[in-house]
Amino acid sequence: MTPEREQKMATEEGGGLNIHPMDQFIVKIPSWLGGGNVGTFSITNVTVWMGLAVVAIILLMIVGPHGRATVPTRAQSIAEVIYSFIYKMVEDIAGKEGLKYLPYIFTLFIFIVTSNILGLIPGSFTTTSHIAVTAVMAMSVFIAVTVVGFVKNGARFLNLFWISSAPPALRPVLALIEIISYFVRPVSHSIRLAGNMMAGHAVIKVFAGFAVVTLIAPASVLAITAIYALEMLVVVIQAYVFTILTCVYLNDALHPHH
């Protein structure tokens, strides 16, 4: 965006809505850390909320099941349910060979779901709403899956693009389509998560802006409540979808025959 347009957007906030719905996604240094401009190694609100997500995961997955009781405590049973859910998903989709990569897939799932849920706390920051954050995760999945595919299968990994069950004349065309769809994977993989998080939070903020108008304030508050409930569902489903797609890509790398 050009500086003039930014200037214009900043000065045009006169009527009704005086919080911009996209303001919540601005990366900045929190005031209790000194404020100022964001540099390469500054500790920003993204860093803070990612750190909080890691602390929450440690509390749930390490401190919670620490005793390893036969009859689990509440925290231990939550950890066990999440673990067995991901274990079964990897086994069902990527097969027995895929279980070797369970730690990575489980880390992805637990980090995304924790960041998403922390982002729903009013006034917090949603780290996964930034394409920079999700793109790193999607690109590492893409690179890891490609490397695994070539290491496990060698040149036979290219069978993924050459569909031998199709009529011979169609195969080059299909190969082109398959190659394009293969390289588009990290794009759709990352923007799906970031887009869903950003859109959901922006919608809540837009309805919060309507709440200052007395006439529609009750309807607006009801709408915020309903959308918040929907968002609770969406954040878990999006983490699930990200993980399940990772399993699908891993399955393609482990078993590349079409």
Next chain:
Amino acid sequence: MAIEGDLVQMGAYVGAGLACTGMGGAAVGVGHVVGNYLSGALRNPSAAGGQTATMFIGIAFSEALGIFSFLVALLLMFAV
């Protein structure tokens, strides 16, 4: 010159709005996937549980095309 700049900006905003119509297509696609899953699941409830993951993969793939229209809208708003 000022008019020219405004026209370009207007074109970018109108284009971003038009790009959002693509999301309607994704909505139809996702609804189709889930509707067909439900109609199959109600006919044979015992087989439904095993196909939930497949349904989510189908949703994710049809949703991807809606995401591309969102991406085009974002590019028009912030990058052009």
